[in-house]
């Protein structure tokens with residue numbers, strides 16, 4: 001939170017902001033794009049985003065490889081790595097295709113022609129800053145810095161002191177030169193779920209924590225800039241950055257995260273006399289929901305029954321992963337990071353080169369935070385083997401890939417592990433059984449995946465912190481004045497089910513199921529924004545229902561679905577993209593968020609583009 005170290009000198013952070021503005025305009029805007037098909041993915045750990053991040057990382061890895069080579073040949077030292085310098089002086093050394101993609105990416109992400117357009121436009125119409133705003137970033141989008149000076153015997157931390165081991169060029173460089181130590185720093189201890197002895201990584205603070213992921217790759221910067229145009233500054237807008245690797249309870253235990261968030265919001269009320277607007281992206285929305293439960297609970301936030309009503313004006317859920325998403329399951333089960341067989345060769349090369357699937361799975365398992373994104377609600381939401389609420393029937397029959405409810409399919413039975421197909425709920429059990437004991441314990445104690453059928457259960461769960469992450473087991477706070485806005489993208493194919501194979505004759509490893517890449521249905525796509533499945537937004541629709549047991553005070557819920565209409569010539573999709581992360585730069589989203597912040601949320605008219613309302617009708621959440 002910004003109260004802590006507001007904007008202390010952050011080399012990387014500033015480098016980001018600067019370099020994004022230094023691109024020469026029109027450099028390569030016209031350049032033809034490569035195929036926009038799905039490419040590789042550094043992560044479902046990177047639940048963050050689709051292929052463009054991996055493309056970026058692929059490019060970066062390629063560049064690193066070139067630099068590495070050059071260092072050996074004495075042409076360049078590692079300290080010279082600033083991509084801008086690099087671009088100018090060493091362009092000739094890189095393959096053309098990589099340069100073109102890189103140019104296209106940085107130029108598209110630094111268009112300043114429409115600078116402050118949205119904010120300035122609204123300001124011109126008489127809108128101005130009203131409610132203080134707190135932004136809560138999603139999983140993996142917050143940078144992590146190393147603060148330890150000791151480290152371990154093989155991996156001293158000193159050289160990394162106050163460097164960003166996540167979310168900077170330094171991360172790529174360290175991954176590349178010293179993978180083992182990078183992993184050791186990033187992975188959490190399997191016993192405690194916290195940093196291993198000797199190592200300390202903390203979330204970066206201030207706006208720099210989440211404005212850019214790396215130079216040229218913006219996340220929240222457009223929203224921040226547009227808010228500024230409306231009159232916001234660091235006094236009344238902040239980023240509540242958190243260490244996304246941790247389980248939610250540990251965020252409080254280790255960092256006092258929720259206490260600080262509470263304090264910040266109370267301070268906002270004191271200094272401006274206004275309630276705060278809390279905006280979360282992706283997993284950030286889950287963090288906010290958890291916070292709502294935590295802050296009012298006795299013995300936790302101790303805020304009392306009306307804290308949320310008294311302090312929060314609106315909860316803005318941007319592409320939230322409220323009910324989890326299938327991608328989390330496949331990452332935890334087998335370290336899958338890619339969604340199709342057609343892959344960008346560069347990205348795959350880097351990925352495969354640096355991290356084996358085991359390492360990727362181990363990394364995913366060592367982050368309890370990722371478990372928060374395991375699909376919630378079981379068969380009622382994600383379907384049974386024969387039918388799912390979001391199945392699309394033609395003439396009454398299922399498509400050739402079958403029901404989405406058949407979440408994990410085995411085309412061939414080889415052992416007890418592949419003898420039957422599994423639903424999403426069964427897959428969760430299955431992956432917990434395949435995971436080590438410590439993981440099972442942690443996941444069970446922190447993250448519940450069920451569904452409370454009765455009001456009595458919902459009431460009983462109120463005091464059970466392990467349920468607070470699941471809006472299908474606990475209700476919204478009793479806050480009649482709270483407004484909830486759900487803004488999310490639709491119209492981009494999104495992972496929904498998987499075909500796996502059993503390689504059980506490989507007994508050397510516990511990782512004995514993997515995705516079947518040869519199969520047409522290795523990944524079965526459904527609706528969504530490219531990263532999170534449409535069904536995860538079900539909660540917004542259910543909260544809207546009259547007399548919903550999950551919305552006891554009848555807080556007003558407004559849903560605006562945005563159709564994905566990317567600009568072919570912009571790698572980040574341009575003004576009309578609705579992709580999971582790029583949506584943060586969508587003109588409409590910026591405008592909506594600004595309206596809410598300015599206290600004019602009432603003007604927003606709801607809009608639906610998908611059939612989620614119809615699916616929601618089919619989903620029975622009990623009485």
Ligand SMILES: *[C@@H]1O[C@H](CO)[C@@H](O)[C@H](O)[C@H]1NC(C)=O
Nearest residue numbers: 129130131132233235236272
């Ligand atoms: C934000 O802070 C600025 C001063 O830095 C002030 O002018 C403005 O009124 C504040 N806005 C709100 C909503 O508190």
Ligand SMILES: *[C@@H]1O[C@H](CO)[C@@H](O)[C@H](O)[C@H]1NC(C)=O
Nearest residue numbers: 189190191196436437438439
């Ligand atoms: C936990 O991590 C330690 C150190 O990385 C490792 O030696 C140990 O085997 C792990 N324990 C389990 C149960 O996996």
Ligand SMILES: *[C@@H]1O[C@H](CO)[C@@H](O)[C@H](O)[C@H]1NC(C)=O
Nearest residue numbers: 393394395396397398399400
């Ligand atoms: C659906 O049924 C109609 C009439 O029975 C038939 O003409 C049409 O080809 C069918 N469509 C598909 C996709 O099977």
Ligand SMILES: *[C@@H]1O[C@H](CO)[C@@H](O)[C@H](O)[C@H]1NC(C)=O
Nearest residue numbers: 401402409410411419420421
């Ligand atoms: C699992 O699903 C696949 C693909 O739909 C199918 O071919 C296979 O027969 C199913 N397995 C079982 C045991 O039903």
Ligand SMILES: *[C@@H]1O[C@H](CO)[C@@H](O)[C@H](O)[C@H]1NC(C)=O
Nearest residue numbers: 414501502503504505506507
């Ligand atoms: C199982 O072992 C056989 C013989 O070593 C090998 O040819 C085959 O590829 C293995 N199957 C899998 C799925 O690993």
Ligand SMILES: *[C@@H]1O[C@H](CO)[C@@H](O)[C@H](O)[C@H]1NC(C)=O
Nearest residue numbers: 415434504505506507510512
């Ligand atoms: C598959 O993994 C499980 C879990 O580690 C292990 O118990 C089992 O022996 C493995 N099966 C085979 C056939 O390798």
Ligand SMILES: *[C@@H]1O[C@H](CO)[C@@H](O)[C@H](O)[C@H]1NC(C)=O
Nearest residue numbers: 116222225226585586587590
């Ligand atoms: C304001 O938002 C619009 C729409 O997302 C974006 O195009 C523009 O770049 C933003 N302004 C700044 C200064 O980033």
Ligand SMILES: *[C@@H]1O[C@H](CO)[C@@H](O)[C@H](O)[C@H]1NC(C)=O
Nearest residue numbers: 392490527609610611612614
């Ligand atoms: C919604 O359902 C209708 C009919 O059931 C269908 O024609 C339409 O294409 C669907 N829309 C989307 C976005 O799937």
